[in-house]
Amino acid sequence: MTPLLEVTDLRTHFTSFGGTRVVKAVDGISFTLNEGETLGLIGESGCGKTTTCLSIVGLLPPAGRIAGGRIAFQGEELTEKTSREMRRIRGRSIAMILQDPMASLNPLFSIYLQVAEPAYYHQSMRGRTLRKRVQELLRSVRIPSPEQRMRDYPHQMSGGMRQRIVGAIALSGGPKLIIADEPTTNLDVTIQAQYLDLLKDLQRDTGVAIIFVTHNLGIVARMCDRMAVMYAGKIVEHGSVRNLFNGAKHPYTRALLGSIARLGSKEPLYAIPGHPPNLARLPSGCAFHPRCPDAMPQCVTDEPSETHFGADWTARCWRAAALPAKEAYDRASA
Amino acid sequence: MTAPVLEVQGLKKYFPVSTGGLLHRRTAWVKAVEAVDFAIQPSETLGLIGESGCGKTTTAKLILLQEKPTEGSIRFQGDNVLELQGDALMRYRRAVQVVFQDPYSSLSPRMRVRDIIAEPLEIHTDMSRAEIRERVAEVLELVGLQPDVADLFPHEFSGGQRQRIAIARALVTDTRLIVLDEPVSALDVSIRAQIMNQLEHLQATLGVSYLFIGHDLAGVAHISHRIAVMYLGQLVELADATELCEHPLHPYTQALLIAALPAHPDDKHERLTIAGEIPSALAPPSGCRFHTRCPRAMPRCAEEVPVRRDAAPNHSVACHLYD
Numbered sequence: 001m002t003p004l005l006e007v008t009d010l011r012t013h014f015t016s017f018g019g020t021r022v023v024k025a026v027d028g029i030s031f032t033l034n035e036g037e038t039l040g041l042i043g044e045s046g047c048g049k050t051t052t053c054l055s056i057v058g059l060l061p062p063a064g065r066i067a068g069g070r071i072a073f074q075g076e077e078l079t080e081k082t083s084r085e086m087r088r089i090r091g092r093s094i095a096m097i098l099q100d101p102m103a104s105l106n107p108l109f110s111i112y113l114q115v116a117e118p119a120y121y122h123q124s125m126r127g128r129t130l131r132k133r134v135q136e137l138l139r140s141v142r143i144p145s146p147e148q149r150m151r152d153y154p155h156q157m158s159g160g161m162r163q164r165i166v167g168a169i170a171l172s173g174g175p176k177l178i179i180a181d182e183p184t185t186n187l188d189v190t191i192q193a194q195y196l197d198l199l200k201d202l203q204r205d206t207g208v209a210i211i212f213v214t215h216n217l218g219i220v221a222r223m224c225d226r227m228a229v230m231y232a233g234k235i236v237e238h239g240s241v242r243n244l245f246n247g248a249k250h251p252y253t254r255a256l257l258g259s260i261a262r263l264g265s266k267e268p269l270y271a272i273p274g275h276p277p278n279l280a281r282l283p284s285g286c287a288f289h290p291r292c293p294d295a296m297p298q299c300v301t302d303e304p305s306e307t308h309f310g311a312d313w314t315a316r317c318w319r320a321a322a323l324p325a326k327e328a329y330d331r332a333s334a
Numbered sequence: 335m336t337a338p339v340l341e342v343q344g345l346k347k348y349f350p351v352s353t354g355g356l357l358h359r360r361t362a363w364v365k366a367v368e369a370v371d372f373a374i375q376p377s378e379t380l381g382l383i384g385e386s387g388c389g390k391t392t393t394a395k396l397i398l399l400q401e402k403p404t405e406g407s408i409r410f411q412g413d414n415v416l417e418l419q420g421d422a423l424m425r426y427r428r429a430v431q432v433v434f435q436d437p438y439s440s441l442s443p444r445m446r447v448r449d450i451i452a453e454p455l456e457i458h459t460d461m462s463r464a465e466i467r468e469r470v471a472e473v474l475e476l477v478g479l480q481p482d483v484a485d486l487f488p489h490e491f492s493g494g495q496r497q498r499i500a501i502a503r504a505l506v507t508d509t510r511l512i513v514l515d516e517p518v519s520a521l522d523v524s525i526r527a528q529i530m531n532q533l534e535h536l537q538a539t540l541g542v543s544y545l546f547i548g549h550d551l552a553g554v555a556h557i558s559h560r561i562a563v564m565y566l567g568q569l570v571e572l573a574d575a576t577e578l579c580e581h582p583l584h585p586y587t588q589a590l591l592i593a594a595l596p597a598h599p600d601d602k603h604e605r606l607t608i609a610g611e612i613p614s615a616l617a618p619p620s621g622c623r624f625h626t627r628c629p630r631a632m633p634r635c636a637e638e639v640p641v642r643r644d645a646a647p648n649h650s651v652a653c654h655l656y657d
Contacts, residue, residue, distance in 0.1 A: 044522040158611050188385035189549055193593035193606045215523050218552075218595025222603060241599045259527035261556035262597040264579035268534075269527035269556070275492040276522060291524075 002075060003032040004176060004209050005056070010069035012048075012055045017063075023279045025051040025064065027233035035176065036203070038210045040220035040241065042256075043230035044276045049213045052230075053179045056211075057094055058086040074176065092122035095170035097180040101162035105154040111138075111165055112150040118173030137168040140205070141198060160191035164198065171202065181213040196223060217260055221245065226312070229253045232277050232287035239313035249307075249315035251292050286318070294319045337412065338373035339511050339543045340397065340430075345370045345406035347392050351616065364615045366392040368567040369406070371642070374511065377537060379544040381558030381575065383551060383590070385612055389567040390547050394513045397545065398432055411510075428458045431504035435516040437496035441488040447474075447499055448484035454507045473502040476539075478532055494525035498532065505536070511543045518553065530557055551594045555579050560648075563587050566615060566623040569642060573649035583651040585628045622654065630655060 012026035026048045033039050041049045054060050056071055058078065071078040073094065081089070090096075095118075098104040106114060115134045119125045125133055138146035141164040154162055163183060170178050180199070184192040196219065203210060212223055220227050220241060228238040229252065237250040248254045258270030274291040277283060283290050289299040296319060304316045348363040367389040374380045382390045395401045397408060399415065408415045415426050431454075434440040441450055451470045455461055461469065471481035477498040488496055497517060504512050514533070518526040534557060536542060548554040554561060555575045563571045563584065571584040582588045589608040596603065607629045613619055619626045625635035634654055642652035 044524055160611055188612070189551070189593045190385065190589055190606060190608060191611060194609070197605060216595065217523075218597065221596045221599045221601070245598050256523060259524060260597065261530075261550075261552040263552040263591070263594055264555060264576055266556065266576070269530055271528040271531050272524040273528075275494055275525060 004035045004037075004074060005033040006070075006072040007031050007052075007056070008070045008072070010052065010055060010071060011067040012051050012060065012064055013067040014064045021280060024233050025279060026055060028069070029228075029230070029233075029235045030069075031228050031235065031238060033177070033209050033211065035209055036207045037226070038203070038212060038224045040224035040227035041211055041213045041230065042215060042217065042220055042227060044215055046276060046279060047230040048233040048279075049230050050181055053096070053181055053211065053213060056179065057090055057096060058083065059090075088122075091118040091173040091175070093173075093175055094177045094179065095173060095175040097163075097166050097170050097178060097183045099182040099185050101159065101166050101186070102154070104166055105162060107154050109153075110150065111152055111154070111157075115150070115165065115168050115172055118169060122173040133172075137172055138165070140171070140202065141165065141168045143168075160187055160195065163187060163191075163195060167195075167199070167202070171206065171208075175208060177209045177211070179211045179213070182215070184219065199223070217256060229256070232282055233279060234287070234316060235314075236288065236317070237315040239309070239315075243310075243313055249309055249313070249320040250317045251294050251319070252288050253315075255291075255293075286316070336376060338375050338409075339378075339411065340545075341373040341409040342393075342397070343371050343407045343409070345393065345396060345408065346404045347389075347396055347401060348404045362616055365567050365618060366615060367396065367403075370564070370567075370569045372562050372569065372572060374543050374545060376510075376543060377541045378560070379537065379546050379558045381554040381561040382545060382547045382564060383549060383554050383561060384564035385549060387566070387612055387615060388564040389615075390564050391515060393564070394432070394515055394545065394547055398430065398513060399427070424458060428454070428507040429510040430513070431507065431509045431511075432513045432515065433497070433500045433504050433517050436520045437488075437493055437500050438520070440500055441496055443488055445487075446484065447486055447488065447491075450488070450499065451484070451503045451506055454503065458507055469506060470502075473506050476505065476536065477502045492525075493521050494528055497521060497529055501529075501532070501536070505540070505542070509542055511545065513545045513547070515547045516549070517546075519548070519550075526553070533557065551579075551590055552597070563590070566612060566618050568623055568652065570624065570653070571649075571651045572642070573646075573651075577646075577649055581646075581649075583645055583649070583656060584624075584653050585630050585655075586624050622652075 008030050009028050010026055011028055014023045014025055043049050055066055066079050112134055115137055116130050119130055119133050134150055135146045138150060143149050184195055187195060224241050227241050227244055228235045231252050237248060237253045244253055248257060255270060255272045259272060261269060272291055277287055285301050286299045286304050289295040298318050304318045306314045306316055307320055308314050345367055346369055347367040348365050350361045351364055352359055353362050370393060384390050396403050410426055418426055448470050451473060452466050455466050455469060470484055474481050474484060479498055518529050546554060546558055558575045561575050561578045562569050565586050571587045582591050589606060592604050592606055608627045610627050613626060621637045622635045622640050625631040640652045640654050642650050645651045645656040
């Protein structure tokens with residue numbers, strides 16, 4: 001089976017005004033996504049996860065460009081598409097859910113118009129069929145009495161409802177892939193839990209694949225099948241969520257897992273020393289080496305290559321293959 | 335038991351809002367904080383959790399005397415702070431400090447780190463410049479920064495370092511209580527643990543108390559000794575942190591625990607038992623304010639306001655299920 005999405009050695013660079021400085025926001029990443037699967041793309045702010053998503057949907061800001069690599073979606077090469085062709089893919093086949101539901105809804109249009117738009121353009125629905133479809137979509141995201149609420153405007157809705165409406169818009173064109181960029185960051189915990197349950201249900205009903213961009217490992221644990229950990233523009237570890245939570249190979253993944261508080265546990269948290277690097281001035285060798293508890297001389301000089309640990313598990317770390325995971329984890333959390 | 339550092343009793347804050355047109359103007363009240371009681375012991379961290387609009391930040395503002403309570407008392411080391419004046423009031427302001435959520439907006443970009451940290455000393459003490467310089471170096475070291483960063487400006491620091499500067503400023507006046515209003519929410523994940531550990535270390539060395547406000551239950555439970563849960567202005571449950579996580583009594587606390595994200599993909603996942611969203615504080619539900627979303631609501635809950643009482647040792651809950 002060919003995967004739904006196959007990203008190979010993607011490089012996205014930002015060039016400063018005048019072209020004097022180049023920032024490699026995404027620097028050679030590869031991953032695949034099958035139909036109905038959920039991939040968690042995790043990392044800290046500035047690690048390139050949002051740039052990866054914008055590269056896929058072809059919405060990079062003017063300073064950014066894809067400098068190399070391929071993005072194959074349903075067998076079609078997206079990097080070679082014109083902007084007109086991309087417009088037919090966005091909304092119809094790939095939809096996006098953004099972080100801030102207030103900024104991603106237009107305050108001047110009714111909920112009906114905004115939810116109807118993708119179905120109107122991409123599914124050519126009109127009149128009563130379209131109205132029915134909008135009501136169905138709103139009902140599927142649990143908006144009470146959709147016949148009335150679809151005439152409302154975004155300001156008449158609460159934050160949780162607005163985010164659910166953004167979800168309805170994403171589903172409206174009948175996409176195969178939804179890219180959700182930190183969709184619950186601004187929501188309260190109980191609203192977040194409701195929203196995540198809802199996304200799971202929608203995925204089960206429609207079979208849509210989801211890329212979940214987040215810095216929250218709890219969301220990954222709940223929602224995702226596989227995860228890709230990004231650091232300084234590279235995927236440093238990629239594998240099934242269960243494998244990575246049970247015995248991550250890369251020290252950054254282990255450190256992230258050790259730094260989150262577990263409910264009811266008073267164990268001291270593992271604090272990662274230092275702070276995330278500036279992409280314009282990356283450390284030599286492995287970008288994580290200044291913060292890494294296991295760094296060796298080789299890490300300072302050479303960039304680690306990808307090591308495979310089984311069919312669907314890779315990590316970029318010189319030490320990973322040599323060091324038994326359990327021992328390293330104990331050391332990290334000691 | 336020793337005397338508490340801070341004791342809050344029957345604290346209420348109503349904000350007036352005008353409704354109606356120009357001619358039929360009338361005043362309604364947002365009941366932001368409704369009869370909240372708690373005490374904070376020396377060297378203790380009290381966690382305060384709840385969703386947006388539940389009144390946790392208003393409670394913090396009342397303690398910091400940024401807002402005047404509608405009713406109730408705040409006692410600091412035995413004195414009612416609402417009646418303090420002059421020197422005694424200055425002493426209170428010195429002893430109770432705050433660290434805000436966003437260190438990018440809470441530090442003045444035009445001031446050097448030294449001046450930011452020294453400002454409370456200039457207001458509250460008559461220390462000489464040399465003494466101030468020495469004290470600033472001392473607190474910078476306490477929060478894990480080099481003393482020679484004092485001459486830099488905030489923009490030269492990362493988020494985690496800025497939050498350390500904010501903590502240093504809060505500590506400089508021999509503070510007894512720091513109100514921490516979501517101090518790690520704006521920071522990168524890898525930095526959060528640094529700040530949490532630093533706060534715990536400072537408490538162990540200086541004996542300072544914290545009021546830790548947050549909405550992430552796992553994080554708040556990690557750092558707190560006891561936790562108070564607020565819902566729509568009311569304090570619904572107060573217990574020891576581990577006890578609260580293991581035996582939550584109030585249906586709202588139980589829902590918060592279910593809503594908390596798992597630490598491992600194999601953790602069992604229950605579906606959330608509560609539906610809907612927090613009602614408006616302008617027209618809060620009658621009786622128990624949670625009854626409109628509560629899976630175990632009884633007819634009585636809509637009529638009678640539950641009083642918070644002990645259901646187990648050191649574990650109080652405001653819910654008719656436990657009467």
